[in-house]
Amino acid sequence: MTTDRITDRTTAAIDVQDLHKYFGANEVLKGIDFHVGTGQVVCVIGPSGSGKSTLLRCVNMLEVPTSGKIFVAGEEITDRDADVDQLRARIGMVFQQFNLFPHMTVLRNLTIAQEKVKGRKKDEAVEIARTTLAKVGLSEKESAYPAHLSGGQSQRVAIARALAMSPDMMLFDEPTSALDPELVGDVLAVMKDLAAEGMTMMVVTHEMGFAREVGDNLVFMDDGVIVEEGDPREVLANPRHERTQLFLSKVL
Amino acid sequence: MASPRQRAARWRYVQYAVLVAVVLTVALVADWGQLQRAFWNWELVKEQFPRVLTIALKNTLIYTACGFAFGLVLGLVLALMRLSSVGPYRWIATGVIELFRGLPALVVFIALSVGFRLAFPAYEIPFGNLGIVTLALGLVGGAYMAETIRAGIQAVPKGQMEAARSLGMSHGRAMISVVVPQAFRIILPPLTNELILLTKDSSLVYILGLSLSGYELTKFGREGMNSASNLTPIIVIALCYLLITVPLSIVVRRMESRSERAR
Ligand SMILES: Nc1ncnc2c1ncn2[C@@H]1O[C@H](COP(=O)(O)OP(=O)(O)OP(=O)(O)O)[C@@H](O)[C@H]1O
Numbered sequence A: 001m002t003t004d005r006i007t008d009r010t011t012a013a014i015d016v017q018d019l020h021k022y023f024g025a026n027e028v029l030k031g032i033d034f035h036v037g038t039g040q041v042v043c044v045i046g047p048s049g050s051g052k053s054t055l056l057r058c059v060n061m062l063e064v065p066t067s068g069k070i071f072v073a074g075e076e077i078t079d080r081d082a083d084v085d086q087l088r089a090r091i092g093m094v095f096q097q098f099n100l101f102p103h104m105t106v107l108r109n110l111t112i113a114q115e116k117v118k119g120r121k122k123d124e125a126v127e128i129a130r131t132t133l134a135k136v137g138l139s140e141k142e143s144a145y146p147a148h149l150s151g152g153q154s155q156r157v158a159i160a161r162a163l164a165m166s167p168d169m170m171l172f173d174e175p176t177s178a179l180d181p182e183l184v185g186d187v188l189a190v191m192k193d194l195a196a197e198g199m200t201m202m203v204v205t206h207e208m209g210f211a212r213e214v215g216d217n218l219v220f221m222d223d224g225v226i227v228e229e230g231d232p233r234e235v236l237a238n239p240r241h242e243r244t245q246l247f248l249s250k251v252l
Numbered sequence B: 001m002a003s004p005r006q007r008a009a010r011w012r013y014v015q016y017a018v019l020v021a022v023v024l025t026v027a028l029v030a031d032w033g034q035l036q037r038a039f040w041n042w043e044l045v046k047e048q049f050p051r052v053l054t055i056a057l058k059n060t061l062i063y064t065a066c067g068f069a070f071g072l073v074l075g076l077v078l079a080l081m082r083l084s085s086v087g088p089y090r091w092i093a094t095g096v097i098e099l100f101r102g103l104p105a106l107v108v109f110i111a112l113s114v115g116f117r118l119a120f121p122a123y124e125i126p127f128g129n130l131g132i133v134t135l136a137l138g139l140v141g142g143a144y145m146a147e148t149i150r151a152g153i154q155a156v157p158k159g160q161m162e163a164a165r166s167l168g169m170s171h172g173r174a175m176i177s178v179v180v181p182q183a184f185r186i187i188l189p190p191l192t193n194e195l196i197l198l199t200k201d202s203s204l205v206y207i208l209g210l211s212l213s214g215y216e217l218t219k220f221g222r223e224g225m226n227s228a229s230n231l232t233p234i235i236v237i238a239l240c241y242l243l244i245t246v247p248l249s250i251v252v253r254r255m256e257s258r259s260e261r262a263r
């Protein structure tokens, strides 16, 4: 459909090829070709139920694709023999509902996977955790439990938890949708910093401002297909497809 | 006509009146001298000590603790098997759970002590009676706890497993570090109830034929009752059971009201 896509797969952080996903008889993804270059920020928008989350969750195999291939950092994660756990450790993921581990302190939330998955020594893990917490502005919360954090703080801790694994790329599934409006800014600020540092990011979002300001590419999905993609300012200002126009007229 | 409020008050008076009448009747009609002679002979009470504590209570606690510990491990294993994607694991676990939930604990004790000896004459269950008690109580308790633990694991939000997996943890690692610890918090009250039930079931060890040093509370009380032809020893051991179970009940109620408030 689009010809301005980067076709050099060796520089691709995420490369999705002809992805189909069924839930039972329900075809939720109907042949997706999708691409995120290294260091790029790609935002995915679309109406509820269009398959945005499913696409994102296929990238780290939380959902198993029915057919198609997905390459992550040059390795095929959909390959039968792929070490999915090791690949996931290189893909940070941030959920709408935070999903912090409630029985662990903030610091432990950040160190456990470093130790158990990456095999880092405790001291090293703690040091990295503290550096990462400082980055999201929550150093003073390291011994707090998640129940005592606000939504905005929880989501920043969740981002820090993913970052502490030193991932190659980050996936975000509506990271600000569960937050009170006044807390959205803090989380977006952290994400902007990340983007400025050159982190590869795939962001499912309803924050058009973020997409316009930070995104290198904007993808509009509807009913399991990518309807339109391109430069965010261009797509938001002059949507070419009727469905995109209809969607944007509702949310803008 | 009386207002609903007056009627409610009147109904409350009736309830108090019935209560007072019953207490008075019991107090006046019962033969208190006879009762005390039969149930609370001070000389016999004194005779129970200190052995009722140093032997009987101690053994009840040991049997229960060993049975509970084994049952907990077994219950966790059975619960994980029940949730496994491997069919045979699920079937085996279901079979074991249904078998030992459905059998009276006494039958399990007999099967283990007599049956084992008949079936494998060359072998012995290690640690003698303690081994048999641990196995029997553990099997019965574990079968119940397996279902409780499974429900607890399923009550942990799905996002927890997903977050753990997205960090690169294997399924097993995520279970051990993330899901199971949260499940146990949810099911602490029913598990404590199971501990109370096992405390009482530990009395079934009498079927094994014990020497004095192995007596637990019930056996100890029965022997005392038979030799003194008096019920006092039974009352003493009954109080010992309550000494264990009532504090546990209080702990359970605390936990339940706390988790209610946390909601
Ligand atoms: N685990 C599942 N089992 C069955 N159907 C599912 C499952 N997950 C998602 N679906 C269905 O797949 C479709 C796409 O869902 P998805 O969550 O990807 O949409 P979305 O674009 O993220 O929507 P939203 O903006 O509401 O988050 C929906 O129709 C949904 O009902």
Ligand SMILES: [Mg+2]
Binding pocket: A052, A053, A054, A173, A174
């Ligand atoms: Mg979604």
